[in-house]
Amino acid sequence: MPYSNERANRLGHVPTVNNVAVQNAFSRWVITTAQTGDKSEIASLCRSLDSLPEGDKSDQVSFSITVDGSDQEVEVTREHPTIKTGYLRVAGSFVDLKNLQAAGCSAFVDPVLLRNAHQESSFDAALPGSGLILAGQSGVDTWRQEVTRFLSDTRFDDESQRTLADAILSMHGRPGQPATSIDLNVCPTCGGKRIEGVALAVTLSGGKCSKCGSALYLGDILRSHEEYSPEGSNITALTRVMNVAERLMTLSFMEHFYESQLAAEVFKQTIFITDGPLALYGTLAPLKRKLQSYHDYLSAWGSKKKLLAPLLVGIEKTGRFVEHAELIADRIPAGNVMLLTTAYINRVTGRPSGNDYGVDEFYGRRFILRTTSGDPLVITVPPKPGVLPYVGPGAEDFESYPLLRTICEVLDQVRTRLFPNAVIPIALAHSAAALPLGVGHSVLRAMAQRGLGLPQVSQQPRHPSVGFSR
């Protein structure tokens, strides 16, 4: 508390940017993303869409499924401002692109047509922040169990019994062949390591460390507990769980469609959009290899059916690359896509020139699409199987991204003037993730209503409930 004659922090009253020290510093510093390089360099990284390798016909793509999440950490009570709880919501938003185009045909978007063209499903979770425990448990063990409960209890869509925990096993297997058990690398309790011979297998119902005998949980795969703090904010750990839940929702749709009689037809007609880059950061980063290998299997299956699958793209709404894209948009011809080389990325993000950007985190590569209407869009697109997006042969060749052309053509069609920096499916998914929703919405039902023959939904749970006593 300040003394009565004391003013607040001296800098607090002076706009900091007017401070001499700050002004002097700004005269020395350069904004990295503003170093755009010369015109010819950007031009050399651009290709027109019609010069890209021919993909599947983009007019076959009739549906989009966009997944977006939101999270926040809030004080539980006024009396205990340090006690926090985390909320997260993940929403899957389905858009019937043909009806959407009809809705946007006139000068103004028709709100009724727009509403009828989309449907969403979503799930919510509350996770314990610092100072909240299950009776008799430590904070971190509470976190581990509650994350696992969330994964085990959460169905990705109202019309399916498939849970996010099932999706973790699918992610560690192949399409249609989920893993039954996954090995952790480190015991969260004793630190015993698998490479030192400790057995650390977990299944849907958990596991047991062979060294210390303590319980292992499926959610330990996310390693979010490594960032859990018994005091202070747990927003980082919460965001990790949200990010993986978004990926698991998308994967659940893919797995559901794969098991359908009309799988080839559904994959041909559906584009999967992820909010943000196709990347997983921090403790989640090792999981990107699992996602990449799942997509590779799906892609190999698609090749046999003579189709490109899955049509997957990450779109960034905000951040460094979106700012940069706006800055250089005029240098990219409309209807062109720019491949961001690692050398280019390192320079505009202020990283050393030899830096291995994105190698550990990305399961796709970033491009900037300048739509025919002139707006820049920052996207991530997976490479073909056998190519890693940020390292090794082919990573920086347009030819390694056979989905690119089809994806860009679809996005070019759904770009909207309604929302700046957004394509309609992303904007709709974002509002679904941010707002309270009624119950009972289902993307699968909406797709079934459009005559897509999806697998019959079993009323029986796919597995008995995980063994937590409530």
Ligand SMILES: [Zn+2]
């Ligand atoms: Zn142990």
